Amino acid sequence: MKRLALFDLDHTLIPTDSDHAWGRFMVEEGMVERARFERENLQFYEDYKAGCLDIDAYLRVALEPLSRYSRAELDRFHARFMAEVIAPQILPVARQLVDEHRKAGDLCCVVTATNAFVTRPIAQAFGIEHLIAVDPATEGDLPEARYTGLVKGMPSFQAGKIVRTEGWLAAMGLGWGDFEKSFFYSDSRNDIPLLEKVSDPVATNPDDTLRAHAERLGWPILELFKAT
Template sequence: MNLALFDLDHTLIPTDSDHEWGRFMAKLGIVDAEKFAKQNDAFYEDYKAGTLDIHAYLNAQLSPLAKHPRAQLDDWHAQFMREIITPAIAPAALELVRKHQQAGDLCCLVTATNAFITAPIGRAFGIEALIACEVETVDNVPEGDLTGRATGTPSYREGKIVRTEAWLASMGKSLGDFEHSYFYSDSHNDIPLLEKVTDPIATNPDDTLRAHAQARGWRILEIFSPRD
């Protein structure tokens, strides 16, 4: 068994699910459209620049969700999947995941986007294991109402290493146990984890990651063209 780790946004889907969810909330009137859009865009630019304050970002994204019951949030998310995410999933991305699954590889989605947004997207790819920024629920009840706060170590930059190693340790495994450990990512923010695996694959890479991958002789994979 080998290990296959996948980033999500701009890696398996040609968009940023967190950013799109923010726009979706604004469209539905869940948040003030103008104010939230400006804030959402500013955070996204910080992410691309590698300067994102992940804790401030999670607070801004999650706090509006605490105002609504989970059943309503789940209904909105189902609409989000139908209208935004599912039409964006490319056959080539599904085939990439399927190739590793058919090989018997241990597969996991490793994303900095929060788990409320990404768990259904992971299931759409048939990936059950998810490492994402965790959201707190009332009384810690699974699938319960959201408090609007994050919990645990954010799976962002070096945090992806921390969370991945903890996930593997929970199964009595480590990165060194695999002959091949693959990580597919588009973002320079993921260079720390890419440096840890045996087979880093720069997937639809941003300019910074592309240059780094070329310098290191890493494989470059283009699923989407041109890059969004």
């Protein structure tokens, strides 16, 4: 039987929050109004860490700037963001973790609450083909279609990660029972629902709440970035 390996992204495979970093990048590039966006970006980030994020309010603010630019313009911005901000954060220890699963033939997927525009190139940089992320809505189905600033479908956040993962598996004719083992690596208290769903949860660089939860249940704790 196959094995399934699911990975959160921010503070799990990379020692930073890609969505928060993209917000800072947009501020520095003049893509958004500095004072207001910095304030909101920081508050949403703190709410996420505290486990009380209003995902709908957050996504309205996070996705609206994408509607201001063509896809070609956004791709140019993102290429610089990857080179200047994200690439230095992709560390060998995280690549090794992913590569161990890929070489074992495991079905690998990044499951993140950050939107797909920001995260798809990051998942690809790890050699992971499959991505479950917040999907920004577009004005049409063409690859160059502009973003609307709205969300398409259910956000992959908290229990929504289970729903989205099960939908992804079902589209391939698969379910949890088709896997000998299912792994999920995450740092966040927000991911406890999906961690409890898989057979092999791994608290990875965990926040204090997840660490306490993992210790209580005897889950393994992995410190990828302890020395960073």
